[in-house]
Amino acid sequence: MPNVSRKAGRRRSGAKGALAGPGRVAVTLAVIAPLCWLPQAGFAAHAIGRMADGAGVSGVVYDAIGFILFGLLRAALDALSGRLAFTSARRELTTSRMSALAALAGRSPVDIGRPSSGQAASVIAEQAEMITPWLSRYVPARMKAVVVPLVIVAAILPFSWIAALALLLTAPVIPLFMALVGMGAQKASEKQLSRMGDINAFLIDRLRGLATIRTLGAVSDTAKRLRVEADDLKRRTMAVLKIAFLTSATLELFSALGVALTAVYVGFHLLGFIGFGAWGGKLTLSEGLFVLMVAPAFFEPLRELSAVWHDRAAGEAAHKALTALAEQGMPLPTSQDTSDDAPGNASGTGPATGEAALLAENLRYTHPGRETPTLEAFSLSVAPGEKIAIMAPSGAGKSTLLSLIAGLAAPEAGSLLLSGHSPAKAREACEIAWIGQSAHVFSGSIAANVSLGRDEVDAGAVASALAVSRLSHVAESHGRAPLGEGGTGLSGGEIVRLAIARAAASAKARLILADEPTAHLDAATADLVTDSLLDLAKGRTLVVVTHDAALAARMDRIVTLAAEEGA
Numbered sequence: 001m002p003n004v005s006r007k008a009g010r011r012r013s014g015a016k017g018a019l020a021g022p023g024r025v026a027v028t029l030a031v032i033a034p035l036c037w038l039p040q041a042g043f044a045a046h047a048i049g050r051m052a053d054g055a056g057v058s059g060v061v062y063d064a065i066g067f068i069l070f071g072l073l074r075a076a077l078d079a080l081s082g083r084l085a086f087t088s089a090r091r092e093l094t095t096s097r098m099s100a101l102a103a104l105a106g107r108s109p110v111d112i113g114r115p116s117s118g119q120a121a122s123v124i125a126e127q128a129e130m131i132t133p134w135l136s137r138y139v140p141a142r143m144k145a146v147v148v149p150l151v152i153v154a155a156i157l158p159f160s161w162i163a164a165l166a167l168l169l170t171a172p173v174i175p176l177f178m179a180l181v182g183m184g185a186q187k188a189s190e191k192q193l194s195r196m197g198d199i200n201a202f203l204i205d206r207l208r209g210l211a212t213i214r215t216l217g218a219v220s221d222t223a224k225r226l227r228v229e230a231d232d233l234k235r236r237t238m239a240v241l242k243i244a245f246l247t248s249a250t251l252e253l254f255s256a257l258g259v260a261l262t263a264v265y266v267g268f269h270l271l272g273f274i275g276f277g278a279w280g281g282k283l284t285l286s287e288g289l290f291v292l293m294v295a296p297a298f299f300e301p302l303r304e305l306s307a308v309w310h311d312r313a314a315g316e317a318a319h320k321a322l323t324a325l326a327e328q329g330m331p332l333p334t335s336q337d338t339s340d341d342a343p344g345n346a347s348g349t350g351p352a353t354g355e356a357a358l359l360a361e362n363l364r365y366t367h368p369g370r371e372t373p374t375l376e377a378f379s380l381s382v383a384p385g386e387k388i389a390i391m392a393p394s395g396a397g398k399s400t401l402l403s404l405i406a407g408l409a410a411p412e413a414g415s416l417l418l419s420g421h422s423p424a425k426a427r428e429a430c431e432i433a434w435i436g437q438s439a440h441v442f443s444g445s446i447a448a449n450v451s452l453g454r455d456e457v458d459a460g461a462v463a464s465a466l467a468v469s470r471l472s473h474v475a476e477s478h479g480r481a482p483l484g485e486g487g488t489g490l491s492g493g494e495i496v497r498l499a500i501a502r503a504a505a506s507a508k509a510r511l512i513l514a515d516e517p518t519a520h521l522d523a524a525t526a527d528l529v530t531d532s533l534l535d536l537a538k539g540r541t542l543v544v545v546t547h548d549a550a551l552a553a554r555m556d557r558i559v560t561l562a563a564e565e566g567a
């Protein structure tokens with residue numbers, strides 16, 4: 001997955017890059033379809049001319065057939081191009097979403113600059129949808145607006161240079177004005193989307209912390225802030241709409257002017273009041289009608305472009321937001337980033353005889369944005385099956401060290417090997433089980449929270465994991481009843497044991513990392529957790545970070561972070 005995210009950094013940006021394969025075919029067909037009106041208008045004008053000259057219905061049969069055939073062709077091309085454009089836009093949307101998701105999944109949890117869940121959810125789920133109308137409607141409409149008017153002018157020019165000139169003079173004003181308005185629209189749209197993301201992030205965040213907000217009496221302040229944010233979003237949405245209306249009004253004005261000029265010229269020319277403009281000759285009724293019928297089609301693509309103009313601003317802003325999600329951040333180390341393998345230790349093979357389960361030498365790590373390193377010249381060796389406790393004052397870097405061992409961040413200097421492999425490789429091979437300070441409990445049954453949807457964790461594995469963590473009776477009493485999101489329905493000690501059960505269900509885990517598993521628990525519960533942890537660690541290596549002297553005393557060895565430094 002991280003590979004995908006890196007590729008995402010080089011991804012094409014803008015509609016040009018985003019539209020490929022069937023998308024290009026769709027655009028080509030979308031451009032050809034309206035041009036079918038040219039032969040249609042030709043047949044119609046010819047038929048009316050002939051009828052005016054006294055021909056009967058039989059004299060215009062071929063014109064009628066031609067008119068109908070081109071009408072059918074146009075309908076078919078319209079339908080096909082619409083379908084192709086839609087499917088290719090959906091494909092592009094899926095690819096962009098996948099890249100953003102892969103990049104998010106490939107970001108280190110240690111990275112404090114990660115976008116909030118609400119922000120990411122808003123961009124990926126909601127805002128991303130705006131890419132579909134942008135690619136499926138705006139992109140074909142833009143191409144039509146460039147090609148179709150030029151072809152129509154070229155078709156009118158041989159009959160009347162003045163009619164062609166009237167169209168050509170009014171037309172450039174439209175794109176020029178629309179571009180000016182469009183710049184504002186883009187900015188307004190970006191601001192509106194970013195505001196929408198902020199509100200979503202704010203809402204999700206506050207919903208998660210509802211209990212805290214309620215107990216501290218901050219409900220009405222939160223509601224007030226939400227109202228202010230919602231009002232601001234409303235103002236920004238209105239700004240976008242105003243720009244959209246302004247664009248349509250401009251276009252209608254100039255296109256009406258252009259068609260009226262052409263109609264006035266053709267009418268007066270046919271009546272004989274204006275003699276010039278037809279290359280020295282005089283337009284026949286059919287020619288005049290042809291020019292008259294084709295003139296509105298000159299403005300049609302511009303009108304269509306105006307109708308979908310807002311799609312561009314919203315779509316590009318959404319594309320930008322998705323690309324930003326896919327590009328930024330501190331990546332999760334991967335085994336490909338590190339030349340980790342000691343000779344003879346191919347992937348999947350066990351540790352070499354006598355090889356340390358964990359060997360850290362001269363580690364240095366500085367959190368992004370911090371000036372001083374959290375870890376400096378830290379060394380440690382842990383034998384396979386050994387159980388150690390790491391103790392140090394708060395803020396000394398114990399959790400940071402566990403993150404490095406778990407392969408969630410890469411050390412700046414020094415070397416770190418787990419049974420001869422890089423931590424990233426061990427993590428990818430599911431050889432590390434992590435019991436964090438606060439396990440996330442998903443909404444679902446206890447069993448589902450243990451298995452986490454892992455294929456290899458069947459009902460038997462869940463039952464033995466629950467037994468190891470001494471949670472069997474709790475699981476029985478809950479049955480299939482779902483736990484509330486965030487762990488409502490379980491005590492603090494039970495949540496820690498749930499995390500131990502998850503680790504116990506990881507059959508491949510050889511190294512267990514536990515970050516203060518007994519914090520905030522009473523002595524009896526802490527004892528129970530310690531028993532579970534030691535059961536879990538049978539035949540495995542255990543590294544536990546703790547301030548709890550009783551838990552540390554039950555390990556094989558206690559390592560103090562400061563004492564190991566410089567070792």
Ligand SMILES: Nc1ncnc2c1ncn2[C@@H]1O[C@H](COP(=O)(O)OP(=O)(O)OP(=O)(O)O)[C@@H](O)[C@H]1O
Nearest residue numbers: 110111112367374393394395396397398399400401
């Ligand atoms: N993701 C992060 N980004 C930036 N700085 C961080 C990050 N995580 C921790 N820090 C900083 O690094 C230092 C060490 O933090 P760490 O959590 O590793 O300490 P600790 O020894 O585990 O503390 P405690 O015992 O209180 O859990 C602290 O100063 C902390 O503010």
